[in-house]
Amino acid sequence: MRSYDEALSYLFGLERFGMVFGLQNVEFLLDRLGNPHEKIRAIHVGGTNGKGSVTAFLSSMLQASGLKVGMYTSPHLLSFRERIRVDGEMIREEEVLELTRLLKERVEGDRGRVFTFFDFTTALAFEYFWRKRVDVAVVEVGLGGRLDSTNVLTPIVTxxxxxxxxxxxxxxxxxxxxAREKAGIIKRGVPVVTGADGEALEVIEGIARALGSEAFVLGRDFSYRRLADRTFDYYGVGRTIEGVEIGLEGDHQIFNASLALCTLELLERAGFSASEERLREGLRRTRWEGRLETMRERPLVIADGAHNMGGIRSLLRYLSRFEGRRKVLVFGVLRDKEYEAMLKELKESFDLIVLTRPKAERAVEPSLLVGVAPEKSIVEEDLGSALRRALREAKDEDVVVITGSLYTVGEAKALMDERS
Known part of the structure; x- marks a missing residue:
């Protein structure tokens, strides 16, 4: 293995093993590295929607407070290197090569184990954070929680x-x-912050109680009041901050920012300190690509990685501000999603729907979706053709929305970058 491209080929080649849930294999990998995850302080972020945004808010606030911050997220949009960052800087190509080669050499003799792509990249991330001597790592769960590779952590806050x-x-x-799977990341005695409600909240609180972990619930223990787009008052566990401004679009990001602020309050109990000025600065500077991201002004092109019903509802709430403007949807989705329900939810808000597919093995054939909205749908087999068609059909005052999957958004970003 002599190049970054060869390292990526090896890592992505592990995807042939699919998803193997359980912690034994990632624990084996980490043991071969000297268990770096036990040497770093971390915040573990799970949930269905918003976990990437909360991770971004937390990382930005902690960095603004003068700390050295690791951030591990998935999936990436354009480059594998996006997944592993320190102080906002992506891991370098030569570091990916070095760490991949190291770990491959450490496990080559054990042919009885199957290591997945996510096992390997999670182990690489923790080793990288340890080598960089981060003050804290903010780690996003990949899928679920209880059996996710990241769940080897014992964090400061969950x-x-x-x-x-x-x-x-x-x-x-x-x-x-x-909810039980999501709550599987709660550790004994470690406080948990959540915006869950209803039956899901009951499950989370029950598991937290059993583990002696205090639960802080949005709407009960802390809250917010929306003032305007991207602006809100925060009423926390121990502090109130008025007129908070955030760098991300959408009212759901105020929800996410409130979760991040409560998490920071709990970190202060663990010895971390952050002034109100620094927290404000971090929230204001937060950027998170592919989430209500404006990619072009005329026509207005918005890319959003909504890939489930909750994400679609948040997207539609945001789009309500463009009522009266003609809208064109570019929609590409994966097979394991509720794609018919998602498209049914979207179709009434759009005048034209361009159905397509990203370059992903699990992508749904667009022809299978035509029946959901036959009167306003057209099919383009590849995303490049879909974007060209949407932009051709849209006038300068129209709105083009690209959604359905982060894979769709990532590929669209690359194509739009090429056009510009």
Whole structure:
């Protein structure tokens, strides 16, 4: 293995093993590295929607407070290197090569184990954070929680953003079973911050109580009041901050920012300190690509990685501000999503729907979706053709929305970058 491209080929080649849930294999990998995850302080962020945004808010606030901050997220949009960052800087290509080669050499003799792509990249991230001597790492759960590779951590604070229907083939079809999987990241005595409600909240609080972990619930223990777009008052566990401004679009991001602020309050109990000025600065500077991201002004092109019903509802709430303007949808989605329900929810808000597919093995054939909205749908087999068609059909005052999957958004960003 001599190049970054060869390292990526090796890592992505592990995807042939699919998803192997359980912690034994990632624990084996980490043991071969000297268990770096036990040497770093971390915040563990799970949930159905918003966990990436909460991770971004937390990382930005902690960095603004003068700390060296690791951030681990998935999936990436354009580059594998996006997944592993320190102080906002992506891991370098030569570091990916070095760490991949190291770990491959450490496990080559053990042919009885199957290591997945996510096992390997999670182990690489923790080793990288340890080598960089980060003050704190903010780690996003990949899928579910209880059996996710990141769940080897014992964090300072756990966050479960919310619980909604997603990945039901793996996590279960009932909201309570999904909540149990999400709550599997709660550790004994470690406080948990959540925006969950209803039956899901009951499950989370029950597991937290059993583990002696205090639960801080949005709407009960802390809250917010929206003032305007991207502006709100925060009423926390121990502090109130008025007129908070955030760098991300959408009212759901105020929800996410409130979760991040409560998490920071709990970190202060663990010895971290952050002034109100620095918290404000961090929230204001937060950027998170592919989430209500404006990619072009005329026509207005918005890309959003909504990939389940909760994400679609948040997207539609945001789009209500463009009432009266003609809208064109570019929609590409993966097979393991509720794609018919998602498209049914979207179709009434759009005048034209361009159905397509991203370059992903699990992508749904667009022809299978035409029946959901036959009167306003057209099919383009690849995303490049879909974007060209949407932009051709849209006038300068129209709105083009690209959604359905982060894979769709990432590929669209690359194509739009090429055009510019």
């Amino acid at each position: 966050v479960i953003t919310n619980v909604d229907y997603d990945h039901m083939d793996v996590l279960g079809k009932e909201i309570t079973s999904i």
